Amino acid sequence: NAGVTQTPKFQVLKTGQSMTLQCAQDMNHEYMSWYRQDPGMGLRLIHYSVGAGITDQGEVPNGYNVSRSTTEDFPLRLLSAAPSQTSVYFCASSYEGTVGANVLTFGAGSRLTVL
Amino acid sequence: AQSVTQLGSHVSVSEGALVLLRCNYSSSVPPYLFWYVQYPNQGLQLLLKYTTGATLVKGINGFEAEFKKSETSFHLTKPSAHMSDAAEYFCAVSGGTSYGKLTFGQGTILTVHP
Numbered sequence: 001n002a003g004v005t006q007t008p009k010f011q012v013l014k015t016g017q018s019m020t021l022q023c024a025q026d027m028n029h030e031y032m033s034w035y036r037q038d039p040g041m042g043l044r045l046i047h048y049s050v051g052a053g054i055t056d057q058g059e060v061p062n063g064y065n066v067s068r069s070t071t072e073d074f075p076l077r078l079l080s081a082a083p084s085q086t087s088v089y090f091c092a093s094s095y096e097g098t099v100g101a102n103v104l105t106f107g108a109g110s111r112l113t114v115l
Numbered sequence: 116a117q118s119v120t121q122l123g124s125h126v127s128v129s130e131g132a133l134v135l136l137r138c139n140y141s142s143s144v145p146p147y148l149f150w151y152v153q154y155p156n157q158g159l160q161l162l163l164k165y166t167t168g169a170t171l172v173k174g175i176n177g178f179e180a181e182f183k184k185s186e187t188s189f190h191l192t193k194p195s196a197h198m199s200d201a202a203e204y205f206c207a208v209s210g211g212t213s214y215g216k217l218t219f220g221q222g223t224i225l226t227v228h229p
Contacts, residue, residue, distance in 0.1 A: 004158070031215040040124065042205060042219035043159075050214050058216065090158055094215045102147055102209045102217055106158030 002026050006091050006107035013081045013114045021076040021110050023091030029105070031094045032074040036060065036087040037109070043090065049074055081114045088112070117142045117208045121220035129228050134178075134193040136223045138206030141187060148189045149207040149217065150180055159205060165189065176200070201227045 007022045025032065033048035035058075045058030047066040055066050063085060065077040074093075078085060088111050092104040122137035140146060147166050151159040163174025170182040176199075180191045189206060206220040 033215045035219075040221055042119075042121075042221045043217075044219070045216055048214065048216055092159075092215060102149065102213060102215060103161055103164065104151075104159070104215055104217065106160070108156075108158045 004091055004093055004105050004107035006089075006110050008110060009108065010111050011113070013078075013112065015081060015083060015114060017081050018077070018079050019081065019112075020078075021089055021091075021112070023074045023076065023107060024072050025074075025091075025093040025105070026072065027093060027095070027105065028071060029093035029095040030071070031096075032068065033058070033092050033104070034064070034066065034074070034076045035090045035092065037090060038087050046076065046089075078112075081112075083114045086112060086114045117146065117210050117218045119206050119208050119218055119220035121204075121206050121223050123223055124221060125224045125226065127226040127228065128196045130198055131195050134191070134196045134200065134225065136191040136204050136206075136225065138180075138189045138191065138220060139187055140189060140206070140208045142208055142210055144210040147209045148180075148182060149209075150174065150178070150189075150191050151205045151207060151219075153203045153205065153222075155202070162191070162204070196225075196227045198227050198229065201225055 004025045034046040035043040049055045049068040091107040120139045150162040153159045165182045173179045207217040
C-alpha cells in the first residue's frame with residue numbers, strides 16, 4: 001500500500017498565484033485532514049473531512065479551500081497565495097475504530113514557498 | 116477546548132543517556148494523548164498513545180510515557196538514547212473522538228551526541 005501520497009513535494013509560487021496541493025490515500029479511510037507545520041508552532045489544522053462531500057474548517061482555514069468528492073482524494077487549494085502561506089503542508093488520514101479515529105497516517109509533506 | 120505545551124524546543128543528550136521530553140496538556144474533557152515522531156524530511160508517525168486504563172504506555176523503539184492526570188502531564192521517556200532517536204517529537208491531544216482533529220504541541224528537537 002502507498003498510504004497517503006502528497007504532490008508536489010516542493011513548490012515555489014509568486015504572491016497572488018493559485019495552486020492545488022494533492023492528497024490521495026488508498027486505505028479507504030473515512031477521515032482526512034490538512035495540517036500546516038511552521039517552526040516553533042507545531043502542526044495546526046487547516047481543514048478536515050469526515051467523509052465524501054463533508055468538510056469543515058480547522059484552526060487556520062483562511063486562504064484555503066478544500067473539497068472531497070471521493071473517499072480517496074482531499075485536495076487543498078490556495079486561491080491567491082500569500083507569503084504567510086509559506087509552510088510545510090501535511091495531509092493525514094484515519095479511520096473509525098482507531099482511538100477515536102485519531103491515529104493519523106501522514107503523507108511525506110509538501111514544502112511551499114511563496115515569494 | 117484542548118491545548119498542549121512542550122517544555123523545551125531543543126533537548127540534547129549523549130548516546131546511552133536518559134531521554135526525557137516534557138508535555139503538559141489542558142482539556143475540558145477526558146483526553147486522548149499521543150506522541151508522534153518526525154524524522155528529517157518525513158511525515159509524522161505514531162510513537163505511542165494513551166486513551167484510558169493503564170497510565171504507563173509503551174511505544175515503539177523503547178519509548179514510553181506516563182499519563183498523570185493530577186499534573187496534566189504526559190512526558191516521554193527512553194532509558195538509553197540511540198543515535199537513531201534524533202528527530203523532532205510532537206505531543207498531541209484530542210478530546211475523545213474527534214475524527215482526526217488533533218491539537219499539537221510546538222515540537223521538541225532531540226539531538227543525540229556520540
